[in-house]
Amino acid sequence: MQIGNIVFPSFPLFLAPMEDVTDRTFRMLCKEFGADLVYTEFISADALIRSIQRTEQKLTLSDAERPIAIQLYGRDVDSMVEAAKIAALSNPDIIDLNFGCPVKRVAGKGAGAGLLRDIPAMLAITSAVVKAVQLPVTVKTRLGWDDNSKIIVPLSEQLQDCGIAALAIHGRTRAQMYSGEADWTLIGEVKNNPRIHIPIVGNGDVTTPERAMECFQRYGVDAVMVGRASIGRPWIFKEMKHYMEFGEQLPSLSVEFQFDILKKQLLESVEWLDERKAILHLRRHLAASPLFKGIPFFREMRIRMLRVITLQELFGIFEEIQHDFF
DSSP, X not given: OEETTEEOOSSOEEEOXXXXXOOHHHHHHHHHXXXXXXXOOOEEHHHHHTTOHHHHHTTOOOGXXXXXXXXXXXXXXXXXXXXXXXXXXXXXXXXXXEXXXXXXXXXXXXXXXXXXXXXXXXXXXXXXXXXHOSSOXXXXXXXXXXTTOBOHHHHXXXXXXXXXXXXXXXXXXXXXXXXXXXXXXXXXXHHTOTTOOSOEEEESOOOSHHHHHHHHHHHOOXXXXXXXXXXXXXXXXXXXXXXXXXXXOOOOOOHHHHHHXXXXXXXXXXXXXXXXXXXXXXXXXXXXXXGGTTOTTHHHHHHHXXXXXXXXXXXXXXXXHHHHHO
């Protein structure tokens, strides 16, 4: 499978773009564990044009992350084109257009999945960005706005005609948000459409190595995108790669190893941000980590973890958990 000049191995696994999750430190970890393509957090075109510092910081990339895509969202042609040109100066491998974010503050303002209700605007933005930059442009979107407007099959042809290099599809509508089950049947229908010649990437509920393999085999997608299942568990890419190569589960990673990875992520985040910001930023990863599942009375322990403000306090809780439960 190939996007632009980037050639991927068999059964490529992509790290989905996620706000407040796929920062540089997390991307690097996922890359180390086998992710074949990583994405930045999604970036507001308007904020980028206004030179908002927090937004500009998201454009900081490293060669060790390559290939990497910068994902942009916005609701009009001019701002998206200008933002794409600014993003291209950071020398990513791909510019990705977010037409799938379902949250109200984005979709409700006509950006992200909101553009599923204004297809002419979506296509105009896509065509303009493709023409404005010299990088491969890809799109990530959903099946449609709701169950009455699952338009992804004809939409995929229209987006391909705009010149995109690949299309990632989340198997839910905007109305579903992240509830219910992802429907991969329409993703498979897009992939099996004889008119489609660009790579199709499937996304949604890929939480186990077995499911990742099933998505390749059953629906024929060119790549599988892993999102929420990687939060607090960047080694899921290693587990999936092992299963797809050998047809068996990777032996369980030791508790010490998993704690070491969480500590590494925290320390690198402190270096990137500062101690307080890093701890606040990584609370979501800590809460989602499979390390803590099944621990008796973990609710109280979790509250303590979410209240700490120093690494010393947090690492002390880690040691307490390891001592008492492992």
